[in-house]
Amino acid sequence: MKTDTHFYYQNDILTVDGVRLDELAAQYGTPLYVYSKAAFTDHYRQYADACHAHHSDEIGSLVCYSVKSNSNIAILNILGQEGAGFDIVSGGELLRVVAAGGDPGKVIFSGVGKTAAEIRLALEHDILCFNIESLAELKRINRIASEMGKTARVSFRVNPNVDPKTHPYISTGLKENKFGIPYEEALDSYLTAAKMPHIAITGIDCHIGSQLLDDAPLLEALDKLTDLFDRLAQHGIELHHIDIGGGIGITYDSERPVPVADYIDRVFHRISAWKKARYPGMPFTMVFEPGRSISGNAGILLTEVQYLKTNAEKHFAIVDGAMNDLMRPSLYEAWHGVLPVTQRSGKTTSYDIVGPICESGDWLARQRELAIEEGDLLAIMSAGAYGMAMSSNYNSRGRAAEILVANGKIHLIRRRERTEELFALETVVS
Template sequence: MSHFSIKNGALCAEDHPLTHIATEFGTPTYVYSKAAISRNYLSYANACLENGRTSQTALVCYSVKSNSNLAVLHLLSQLGSGFDIVSSGELLRVIAAGGDPKKVIFSGVGKTGDEMRLALSHGIACFNVESISELHRLSEVASEMNATASISLRVNPNVDAKTHPYISTGLKENKFGVAIEDALDIYRIAANLPGISIVGIDCHIGSQLLDDAPLLESLDKLIELIDVLAVEGIVIHHLDIGGGIGIDYEAEVPVTVSDYLNRLFRKIDAWRAEKYQGAPIKVLFEPGRSIVGNAGVLLTRVEYLKPGSEKNFAIVDAAMNDLMRPAMYQAWHGVEPVVLRDGEETIWDIVGPVCESGDWLARARALCIEEGDLLAIRSAGAYGMTMSSNYNTRGRAAEVMVDGNESHLVRQRETPEQLFALEKILP
């Protein structure tokens, strides 16, 4: 990960040794690079500019679920980002971080009436509607409020993203969106519902895509549908192609953002020139992992080394409640000692103290380590802290943002007292 590099025998974050961060803030701790997050976001924003797009014709809506720390959201807001949310809690986080609700799109299959009311009261840009039932409820809520809900229909194009089944979202077997063959009828219904204004079309087929071919295939299907809608007199003002570009976890080579966006915009421009006399259509993106994933590490300390006849276990103070991805997805994260040792490497399973056999962070890693050593678990900036829990009454990790040579605590570690502060004993 480019902003965390080996220097003078230590894994450093912007020249600030992680050993100093562990001493000051303890472990386990998530450590993020402000410079890396900024650079990754700007890869999208700059590619839009290079293809002649302004803020009026392209908008990057960061996927809040990937990392929702207020410092991360505030940084991205300052850079001009919009936001893709999936709950009212995420909306309130965006607002608390200084984000503009008028640049928020609301995705998710289970929006409640209360969540709709909150979003409408803050004037969000668009609801990505995912079912006919949701469309009717949104119409009812908006009408009750004397408001108008701007909507896109999230269309499921039945395109295989060729990724892990748990993070594939664009097939008929997935719960997300509406089948593309049903979309025209649902748009017809939406066009006649009170409190509803059709503004766009949306698609998100999955996450951790290394090739942009499935994304461009999905774009082709959306373009065909937009043309059909135009014949019906239903005008689509924005096209939301979703997110999904992957990152390097274990020597993967994902498509570069600039190459992908260049191909996408060329396709869109050719279509608009042929069918609409070049009239522009606003393009939205929903990246998350590709912005924050490789901008963070999880810093953890080796508590015990437990050699065995079948396996050797390095027991660390981080656990599956801190980083769920390995247990949930069998995900691979690179692991490195913060301080390199001279000596023979041993094959270790990196495991935590949670009372589950599934509590592992990495398997079969060749490391030269001793008890008390610090380890950095790489590529942990996305779906790390946001998926963490308090299982075994474990407080969630601290979060630190590195800015140049300075490290800032952006979320303090939870205490046991905070975890049960909302609970009561029966009288």
């Protein structure tokens, strides 16, 4: 397995930007999330630089980082300083963006179940746009905006029924998915919104899924959005942005996702030709919502081998990391690379990497050829996205600490949870 350019071996010890991972484990314990600031900024700039190359007086862009992939406020602060906007799916994520110094005016609020309290919070912070996912939601936002004396900027998340050819749990653009307004109903939905006094229609959005290796489904969805854009214009509804969502995948093992710059180039070439032919002189913005492709390969999970166990069928490496620390393998049967922090010579054995939680689904990797001993450290790779963000306290396990390495310096950006904190909000009934 090829490592990310920010995680590499020096003298047989795995490092992050030159900082030894074994030293981080000794200082902060395991399991431990470790991130590279340089990786986050490099991955974000792949989008920002590619977009900037296509900017003109008429066409701009906004790269809205998907907060759900990794929501630590240190990470949000770094990306905000880079100029990122943010794609959120809850009021809690909005407050994280604000706490991190992010600009609410660059926030797009997605998600199918926005509560009244969340809508009020977003209107109070004057966010850029709500991505509307149902007519019921639209009516609620109009009512709440009326009560607050405000106007809500909205776009509709249109479900284009495009197959992203990805895992069914992270496919979001098919008819059977819960997300968005069906493409066939989108025109009527916009016409309904146009009559509402506290709604300002600003754009159109779609998000067909995550971990796409090929951009052809995204470009197919884009064509459907521009067709709908044209039909809306015929009814006097002017839009000012198209949000194509996220979706570009990363390399976990041997995948070869389309390069971000190539994807961005193809998007802008299509948009520029379409706009020149149909809407010359109209200011326009392309919005992107990357998450995993920025955060996924910017972090790893460090874990220590507690026991090596063999039965009639399997060899197990029992580690102190578990499904509560990294849910993706249990949830999706997701593949993560596993690298020993210290490279050993000699014979390898095929191990299942399993945790201490009392569930048969508690595994991090299966059938990995490793030369390891009890007490060795393993790095679970590509864990920067949907790792810590999806972690839990199952089995009363405190969530891991998070470390950020920036320019050779080590920063503790979230300390390890203490056991007594896990029941601090609970009360014994006498």
